[in-house]
Amino acid sequence: MSEQAVLEQAVLDQAGRRRTFAVISHPDAGKSTLTEALALHARVIGQAGAVHGKAGRRGTVSDWMEMERDRGISITSAALQFEYGPAGGDKAVINLLDTPGHADFSEDTYRVLTAVDAAVMLVDAAKGLEAQTMKLFAVCKHRGIPVITVVNKWDRPGMDALALMDEIADRTGLTPTPLTWPVGIAGDFRGVLDRRDGSYRHFTRTAGGATIAPEEVFTAEQALDREGEAWATAVEESELLAETGQVHDQELFLAHATTPVLFASAVSNFGVGQLLDVLVTMAPPPADRPDVEGKPHPIDAPFSGFVFKVQAGMDTGHRDRLAYIRVCSGVFERGMVVTNARTGRPFATKYAQQVLGRERETIETAYPGDVVGLVNAASLGIGDTLYADHAVSYPPVTTFAPEHFAVVRTADTSKYKQFRKGIDTLGGEGVVQVLVSERRGDGAPIFAVVGPMQFEVAAHRMEHEFGARISLENLPYQIARITDAESAPELAKARDVEVMTRADGELLALFTNKWALGVLERNNPHLTLTPMVAAQ
Numbered sequence: 001m002s003e004q005a006v007l008e009q010a011v012l013d014q015a016g017r018r019r020t021f022a023v024i025s026h027p028d029a030g031k032s033t034l035t036e037a038l039a040l041h042a043r044v045i046g047q048a049g050a051v052h053g054k055a056g057r058r059g060t061v062s063d064w065m066e067m068e069r070d071r072g073i074s075i076t077s078a079a080l081q082f083e084y085g086p087a088g089g090d091k092a093v094i095n096l097l098d099t100p101g102h103a104d105f106s107e108d109t110y111r112v113l114t115a116v117d118a119a120v121m122l123v124d125a126a127k128g129l130e131a132q133t134m135k136l137f138a139v140c141k142h143r144g145i146p147v148i149t150v151v152n153k154w155d156r157p158g159m160d161a162l163a164l165m166d167e168i169a170d171r172t173g174l175t176p177t178p179l180t181w182p183v184g185i186a187g188d189f190r191g192v193l194d195r196r197d198g199s200y201r202h203f204t205r206t207a208g209g210a211t212i213a214p215e216e217v218f219t220a221e222q223a224l225d226r227e228g229e230a231w232a233t234a235v236e237e238s239e240l241l242a243e244t245g246q247v248h249d250q251e252l253f254l255a256h257a258t259t260p261v262l263f264a265s266a267v268s269n270f271g272v273g274q275l276l277d278v279l280v281t282m283a284p285p286p287a288d289r290p291d292v293e294g295k296p297h298p299i300d301a302p303f304s305g306f307v308f309k310v311q312a313g314m315d316t317g318h319r320d321r322l323a324y325i326r327v328c329s330g331v332f333e334r335g336m337v338v339t340n341a342r343t344g345r346p347f348a349t350k351y352a353q354q355v356l357g358r359e360r361e362t363i364e365t366a367y368p369g370d371v372v373g374l375v376n377a378a379s380l381g382i383g384d385t386l387y388a389d390h391a392v393s394y395p396p397v398t399t400f401a402p403e404h405f406a407v408v409r410t411a412d413t414s415k416y417k418q419f420r421k422g423i424d425t426l427g428g429e430g431v432v433q434v435l436v437s438e439r440r441g442d443g444a445p446i447f448a449v450v451g452p453m454q455f456e457v458a459a460h461r462m463e464h465e466f467g468a469r470i471s472l473e474n475l476p477y478q479i480a481r482i483t484d485a486e487s488a489p490e491l492a493k494a495r496d497v498e499v500m501t502r503a504d505g506e507l508l509a510l511f512t513n514k515w516a517l518g519v520l521e522r523n524n525p526h527l528t529l530t531p532m533v534a535a536q
């Protein structure tokens with residue numbers, strides 16, 4: 001084999017070991033708890049609880065930082081990487097990408113979903129499908145991401161399992177294909193019937209779920225002896241599911257027609273090892289990624305990747321910018337000089353992953369599916385493609401339709417420089433979209449956001465990070481449409497419409513409500529008013 005062929009084979013082998021996914025859910029379904037439990041199962045964390053406490057949880061960066069400090073695992077603030085597999089056997093490399101918890105940051109979550117190959121959807125056993133669950137299912141469907149559903153908190157009273165499956169089927173359009181089925185109703189969680197081999201996996205509680213819950217496996221006969229009626233019911237219900245075709249089929253799962261389901265209690269660590277096994281055996285490894293023209297870019301081509309997240313540096317000393325890249329093809333090697341497809345400019349990756357300021361976190365090599373953090377990334381924006389040798393452009397990462405708008409002013413005019421820097425940084429990171437309106441003589445920027453909590457985050461960071469306190473004046477607009485230079489002058493003259501320019505040069509027409517937009521569209525069919533992707 002030529003040297004080139006050996007290298008390509010190594011990339012294929014490494015990519016094949018990788019599983020890159022995110023845990024997503026409506027807030028409070030147990031995402032942080034499950035993340036912690038997953039890491040525990042991979043034995044990178046000796047005892048769960050290291051990241052316990054609500055306060056720290058919301059700031060996902062601090063979650064990761066605390067975890068890696070305590071346990072010496074490799075974490076960027078965007079991803080947790082660990083090996084998982086049988087002792088002595090081939091191990092899979094798991095990349096668990098972090099997503100923010102609050103619904104107002106759904107835009108961030110959607111961006112993370114551009115960088116994964118599969119998603120784990122957590123559903124609260126008592127609450128069933130909630131608002132954010134539905135939106136996230138829709139986004140996964142739109143992006144063609146296979147979803148593994150985990151019904152969590154089965155240790156607490158909740159819905160009937162069959163009713164829950166019906167709800168999933170009716171409301172998401174996906175056929176749920178449970179891999180395990182609970183023995184005992186919600187609140188009386190005894191274990192699960194493993195539908196793949198008919199065995200009984202008995203659930204043993206440990207004190208506070210602090211260690212890996214020992215899992216005992218019994219045969220069907222033993223299970224009937226132990227659990228009696230509860231086991232018989234589980235078997236009956238499982239047969240019912242089989243009759244309606246609710247049995248796992250790998251092709252249908254990958255085609256996003258079905259969703260395998262597991263039952264778990266993340267807080268007790270039950271079902272977590274099963275989830276990891278399912279990820280390794282069923283979730284797809286990284287594959288050729290379609291470029292901007294829809295043509296698959298070979299995974300064994302030279303290095304390429306795209307920026308899915310940009311963040312201010314965590315080092316308070318120098319506020320640099322970090323860009324997180326999902327590797328799509330080839331081998332990333334620290335120090336390589338790559339090209340930014342958008343600008344055609346070179347980018348030196350010398351400081352890949354000094355992000356964490358500790359030597360073991362410096363990433364030397366990364367393969368498809370991995371996440372690399374690049375520092376000094378001021379020239380990189382969300383969606384930018386980086387490549388070495390073989391030119392490629394991946395599709396841009398969608399920006400979502402903003403629904404809240406506010407004029408931003410500095411509260412202290414002597415801080416104008418800091419103010420400008422802060423606005424540019426927050427816009428560049430995608431914390432807010434930054435617009436300017438010619439109509440407003442003072443040139444004050446406008447923040448446009450999907451959820452109002454983004455305003456709070458932006459204001460807080462302007463004050464504490466850039467030393468520029470701001471005031472925000474809400475504008476009455478609720479809807480934005482993309483327009484163009486031909487339509488803009490006419491739109492600008494219309495009543496209750498304002499045209500603004502976004503930092504990336506895109507023209508946005510803002511409307512106070514859908515009726516105003518509807519009337520204008522009806523009367524002026526020649527105007528360009530393209531809907532943006534709605535986050536709601």
Ligand code: G4P
Nearest residue numbers: 027028029030031032033053054101152153156265266267
């Ligand atoms: P999130 O990241 O999705 O928002 O959820 P998080 O893990 O913070 O969990 C939300 C609450 O649900 C937490 O309780 C957590 O302990 C609890 N929880 C998570 N998984 C399970 C489970 O399997 N069973 C049960 N019974 N509870 C679970 P909290 O009281 O809000 O916080 P805390 O005091 O436990 O930290």
